[in-house]
Amino acid sequence: MDSSDDGELDSAFLALADPVRRRIISRLSRGPATVNELAEPFAITKQAVSKHIQVLEQAQLVTRTRDAQRRPVHLNPARLEALTAWIGQYRLVREEQFRSLDAVLQSNAAARGTQAKESS
Template structure:
Protein backbone atom coordinates (compact mmCIF):
# COMPACT_ATOMS: atom_id res chain seq x y z
CA UNK A 1 0.00 0.00 0.00
CA UNK A 2 1.32 3.45 -0.97
CA UNK A 3 1.14 6.15 1.68
CA UNK A 4 -0.61 9.48 0.97
CA UNK A 5 2.61 11.50 0.77
CA UNK A 6 4.13 9.13 -1.80
CA UNK A 7 0.92 9.17 -3.82
CA UNK A 8 0.86 12.97 -3.77
CA UNK A 9 4.51 13.26 -4.83
CA UNK A 10 3.95 10.75 -7.64
CA UNK A 11 0.99 12.79 -8.92
CA UNK A 12 3.00 16.03 -8.68
CA UNK A 13 5.95 14.54 -10.56
CA UNK A 14 4.32 15.21 -13.93
CA UNK A 15 4.34 18.79 -15.29
CA UNK A 16 0.97 18.30 -17.02
CA UNK A 17 -0.65 17.33 -13.74
CA UNK A 18 0.95 20.29 -11.98
CA UNK A 19 -0.42 22.59 -14.70
CA UNK A 20 -3.88 21.06 -14.27
CA UNK A 21 -3.72 21.68 -10.52
CA UNK A 22 -2.62 25.29 -11.14
CA UNK A 23 -5.63 25.77 -13.41
CA UNK A 24 -7.99 24.18 -10.87
CA UNK A 25 -6.63 26.51 -8.16
CA UNK A 26 -8.49 29.25 -10.09
CA UNK A 27 -11.78 27.36 -9.99
CA UNK A 28 -13.49 24.22 -11.19
CA UNK A 29 -13.31 23.19 -14.83
CA UNK A 30 -14.39 20.39 -17.12
CA UNK A 31 -12.12 17.97 -18.94
CA UNK A 32 -12.43 19.81 -22.26
CA UNK A 33 -11.40 23.10 -20.67
CA UNK A 34 -8.51 21.45 -18.82
CA UNK A 35 -7.32 19.81 -22.05
CA UNK A 36 -7.17 23.04 -24.08
CA UNK A 37 -3.59 24.11 -23.27
CA UNK A 38 -2.14 20.67 -23.99
CA UNK A 39 -1.34 18.94 -27.26
CA UNK A 40 -2.93 15.67 -26.18
CA UNK A 41 -6.19 13.83 -26.55
CA UNK A 42 -9.09 14.03 -24.10
CA UNK A 43 -8.47 10.40 -23.05
CA UNK A 44 -4.85 11.30 -22.22
CA UNK A 45 -5.99 14.24 -20.08
CA UNK A 46 -8.55 11.96 -18.43
CA UNK A 47 -5.73 9.60 -17.44
CA UNK A 48 -3.93 12.49 -15.76
CA UNK A 49 -7.15 13.41 -13.97
CA UNK A 50 -7.53 9.85 -12.72
CA UNK A 51 -4.02 9.98 -11.22
CA UNK A 52 -4.84 13.29 -9.52
CA UNK A 53 -8.15 11.92 -8.28
CA UNK A 54 -6.55 8.74 -6.94
CA UNK A 55 -4.00 10.89 -5.07
CA UNK A 56 -6.88 12.85 -3.56
CA UNK A 57 -5.81 16.11 -5.21
CA UNK A 58 -9.00 16.62 -7.19
CA UNK A 59 -12.66 15.77 -6.85
CA UNK A 60 -15.00 15.21 -9.76
CA UNK A 61 -18.61 16.21 -9.62
CA UNK A 62 -21.56 15.74 -11.89
CA UNK A 63 -23.89 18.45 -13.12
CA UNK A 64 -26.11 17.09 -15.92
CA UNK A 65 -23.65 16.16 -18.69
CA UNK A 66 -20.86 18.30 -17.23
CA UNK A 67 -18.34 16.65 -14.90
CA UNK A 68 -16.52 19.52 -13.22
CA UNK A 69 -13.19 18.91 -11.51
CA UNK A 70 -12.26 20.72 -8.29
CA UNK A 71 -8.96 21.06 -6.50
CA UNK A 72 -8.70 19.39 -3.10
CA UNK A 73 -5.56 20.93 -1.61
CA UNK A 74 -5.58 18.93 1.63
CA UNK A 75 -2.87 16.46 0.45
CA UNK A 76 -0.69 19.45 -0.48
CA UNK A 77 -0.65 20.48 3.18
CA UNK A 78 1.06 17.20 4.03
CA UNK A 79 3.69 17.97 1.35
CA UNK A 80 4.18 21.48 2.76
CA UNK A 81 4.52 20.08 6.28
CA UNK A 82 7.06 17.50 5.13
CA UNK A 83 9.11 20.12 3.30
CA UNK A 84 8.78 22.45 6.28
CA UNK A 85 10.50 19.86 8.46
CA UNK A 86 13.67 20.59 6.47
CA UNK A 87 13.41 24.37 6.80
CA UNK A 88 15.59 24.46 9.92
CA UNK A 89 18.24 22.35 8.17
CA UNK A 90 18.40 24.74 5.19
CA UNK A 91 18.34 27.85 7.33
CA UNK A 92 21.21 26.62 9.50
CA UNK A 93 23.15 25.57 6.40
CA UNK A 94 22.75 29.03 4.90
CA UNK A 95 23.72 30.64 8.21
CA UNK A 96 26.92 28.56 8.33
CA UNK A 97 27.71 29.47 4.71
CA UNK A 98 27.10 33.15 5.48
CA UNK A 99 29.47 32.95 8.46
CA UNK A 100 32.11 31.27 6.29
CA UNK A 101 31.83 33.95 3.61
CA UNK A 102 32.17 36.69 6.22
CA UNK A 103 35.29 34.98 7.62
CA UNK A 104 36.78 34.69 4.14
CA UNK A 105 36.06 38.34 3.39
CA UNK A 106 37.77 39.41 6.63
CA UNK A 107 40.92 37.60 5.51
CA UNK A 108 41.12 39.43 2.15
CA UNK A 109 42.81 42.82 1.81
CA UNK A 110 40.50 45.68 0.82
CA UNK A 111 40.62 46.32 -2.93
Protein backbone atom coordinates in the same frame (compact mmCIF):
# COMPACT_ATOMS: atom_id res chain seq x y z
CA MET B 1 4.87 9.61 11.72
CA ASP B 2 7.44 9.32 9.02
CA SER B 3 6.47 6.20 7.18
CA SER B 4 2.84 5.95 8.19
CA ASP B 5 1.34 7.74 5.22
CA ASP B 6 3.96 6.65 2.74
CA GLY B 7 1.42 5.74 0.15
CA GLU B 8 -0.32 9.07 0.38
CA LEU B 9 2.89 11.00 -0.06
CA ASP B 10 3.96 8.65 -2.83
CA SER B 11 0.89 9.27 -4.90
CA ALA B 12 0.79 12.99 -4.19
CA PHE B 13 4.41 13.67 -5.10
CA LEU B 14 4.18 11.38 -8.09
CA ALA B 15 1.09 13.21 -9.25
CA LEU B 16 2.95 16.52 -9.16
CA ALA B 17 5.96 15.10 -10.98
CA ASP B 18 4.44 15.82 -14.36
CA PRO B 19 4.14 19.21 -16.08
CA VAL B 20 0.70 18.43 -17.48
CA ARG B 21 -0.68 17.60 -14.07
CA ARG B 22 0.95 20.65 -12.49
CA ARG B 23 -0.59 22.74 -15.24
CA ILE B 24 -3.94 21.23 -14.38
CA ILE B 25 -3.46 22.08 -10.71
CA SER B 26 -2.51 25.60 -11.67
CA ARG B 27 -5.61 25.98 -13.78
CA LEU B 28 -7.85 24.53 -11.12
CA SER B 29 -6.56 27.04 -8.62
CA ARG B 30 -8.55 29.58 -10.62
CA GLY B 31 -11.71 27.57 -10.23
CA PRO B 32 -13.24 24.20 -11.15
CA ALA B 33 -13.16 23.02 -14.73
CA THR B 34 -14.33 20.10 -16.86
CA VAL B 35 -12.09 17.57 -18.56
CA ASN B 36 -12.64 19.20 -21.92
CA GLU B 37 -11.71 22.62 -20.63
CA LEU B 38 -8.65 21.19 -18.95
CA ALA B 39 -7.61 19.29 -22.07
CA GLU B 40 -7.89 22.24 -24.40
CA PRO B 41 -4.48 23.86 -23.83
CA PHE B 42 -2.64 20.57 -24.32
CA ALA B 43 -1.58 18.82 -27.49
CA ILE B 44 -2.65 15.43 -26.17
CA THR B 45 -5.96 13.60 -26.37
CA LYS B 46 -8.75 14.09 -23.87
CA GLN B 47 -8.35 10.47 -22.84
CA ALA B 48 -4.80 11.18 -21.80
CA VAL B 49 -5.94 14.19 -19.80
CA SER B 50 -8.64 12.08 -18.23
CA LYS B 51 -5.98 9.65 -17.09
CA HIS B 52 -3.96 12.50 -15.63
CA ILE B 53 -7.00 13.62 -13.70
CA GLN B 54 -7.46 10.10 -12.40
CA VAL B 55 -3.92 10.20 -11.11
CA LEU B 56 -4.60 13.51 -9.37
CA GLU B 57 -7.83 12.14 -7.99
CA GLN B 58 -6.16 9.04 -6.58
CA ALA B 59 -3.64 11.33 -4.95
CA GLN B 60 -6.60 13.21 -3.51
CA LEU B 61 -5.27 16.43 -4.94
CA VAL B 62 -8.54 16.97 -6.77
CA THR B 63 -12.13 15.87 -6.39
CA ARG B 64 -14.94 15.55 -8.89
CA THR B 65 -18.59 16.34 -8.63
CA ARG B 66 -21.40 15.43 -10.96
CA ASP B 67 -23.34 18.07 -12.79
CA ALA B 68 -25.54 16.43 -15.42
CA GLN B 69 -23.15 14.93 -17.96
CA ARG B 70 -20.32 17.19 -16.88
CA ARG B 71 -17.82 16.10 -14.25
CA PRO B 72 -16.26 19.29 -12.92
CA VAL B 73 -12.89 18.85 -11.28
CA HIS B 74 -12.10 20.80 -8.13
CA LEU B 75 -8.83 21.45 -6.40
CA ASN B 76 -8.32 19.99 -2.94
CA PRO B 77 -5.91 22.39 -1.26
CA ALA B 78 -5.72 20.29 1.90
CA ARG B 79 -3.57 17.70 0.13
CA LEU B 80 -1.18 20.38 -1.07
CA GLU B 81 -0.77 21.47 2.51
CA ALA B 82 0.13 17.95 3.52
CA LEU B 83 3.06 18.14 1.15
CA THR B 84 4.31 21.45 2.45
CA ALA B 85 3.97 19.99 5.92
CA TRP B 86 6.25 17.09 5.00
CA ILE B 87 8.84 19.31 3.40
CA GLY B 88 8.53 21.75 6.25
CA GLN B 89 9.93 19.16 8.64
CA TYR B 90 13.27 19.44 6.94
CA ARG B 91 13.21 23.14 6.37
CA LEU B 92 13.26 23.44 10.13
CA VAL B 93 16.53 21.55 10.34
CA ARG B 94 18.16 23.73 7.74
CA GLU B 95 20.42 25.84 9.88
CA GLU B 96 21.38 22.85 11.95
CA GLN B 97 22.16 21.04 8.72
CA PHE B 98 24.57 23.72 7.65
CA ARG B 99 26.31 23.58 10.98
CA SER B 100 26.74 19.83 10.90
CA LEU B 101 27.91 19.92 7.30
CA ASP B 102 30.53 22.41 8.25
CA ALA B 103 31.56 20.36 11.24
CA VAL B 104 31.96 17.19 9.24
CA LEU B 105 34.00 18.84 6.54
CA GLN B 106 36.33 20.28 9.11
CA SER B 107 36.70 17.09 11.09
CA ASN B 108 37.39 15.13 7.91
CA ALA B 109 40.00 17.59 6.79
CA ALA B 110 41.61 17.53 10.21
CA ALA B 111 41.59 13.74 10.41
CA ARG B 112 43.27 13.23 7.04
CA GLY B 113 45.65 16.12 6.75
CA THR B 114 45.34 18.50 3.80
CA GLN B 115 44.05 16.15 1.08
CA ALA B 116 40.51 17.34 1.57
CA LYS B 117 39.09 17.78 -1.95
CA GLU B 118 39.80 15.91 -5.17
CA SER B 119 43.15 16.65 -6.74
CA SER B 120 42.01 16.16 -10.42
